Amino acid sequence: MEHNRQSKKRSHRRRPSGTSTRHHASFLRRFWFEILALILFGIGVFLLLERLQIKSIAYRALVSSYRATAELFSNVANGATAALERVERSDLVGVVLIVVAIVMLVLGLRRRAIRRSLPLLEGAPCPECGEVLERVRRTLAQRLLQTLFVIRIRPYACRKCSFRATVWSTRYDV
Numbered sequence: 001m002e003h004n005r006q007s008k009k010r011s012h013r014r015r016p017s018g019t020s021t022r023h024h025a026s027f028l029r030r031f032w033f034e035i036l037a038l039i040l041f042g043i044g045v046f047l048l049l050e051r052l053q054i055k056s057i058a059y060r061a062l063v064s065s066y067r068a069t070a071e072l073f074s075n076v077a078n079g080a081t082a083a084l085e086r087v088e089r090s091d092l093v094g095v096v097l098i099v100v101a102i103v104m105l106v107l108g109l110r111r112r113a114i115r116r117s118l119p120l121l122e123g124a125p126c127p128e129c130g131e132v133l134e135r136v137r138r139t140l141a142q143r144l145l146q147t148l149f150v151i152r153i154r155p156y157a158c159r160k161c162s163f164r165a166t167v168w169s170t171r172y173d174v
């Protein structure tokens with residue numbers, strides 16, 4: 001595993017010049033979701049800590065765009081707008097951004113875990129020794145993760161060697 005990673009790194013370095021920007025771009029493409037989440041998280045924290053005008057500016061922008069939408073839903077939304085205006089201004093924006101950022105990070109981790117475990121699906125042999133992989137019982141932590149990510153985690157262990165892996169999927173039927 002470690003050896004693999006090193007040889008990959010080396011091949012990156014050997015690429016002709018001009019690939020560093022491409023490498024940079026692919027990094028952004030791979031992690032844009034997490035980066036965006038972190039930016040939102042940062043803004044949220046900033047808004048919560050910042051006690052100056054910027055808060056009310058952002059709040060006013062939110063409320064005015066909210067109002068524009070609200071007009072479409074008139075009656076029901078009017079009540080909601082009144083409720084929104086009663087909440088302490090910027091704190092609301094900060095809390096919303098932080099909640100959105102946390103949800104995005106959880107979704108990002110979930111998506112990554114699903115994608116990473118895909119090669120192991122459907123009765124694949126042990127990648128270390130080629131022996132059969134068996135389903136084993138879930139640990140308490142895995143059960144908690146299942147609930148947190150709203151996902152199915154299926155742990156496997158090799159019959160022969162110490163290889164263990166988990167398959168994360170949204171399929172609940174297995």
Ligand SMILES: [Zn+2]
Nearest residue numbers: 126129158161
């Ligand atoms: Zn094995």
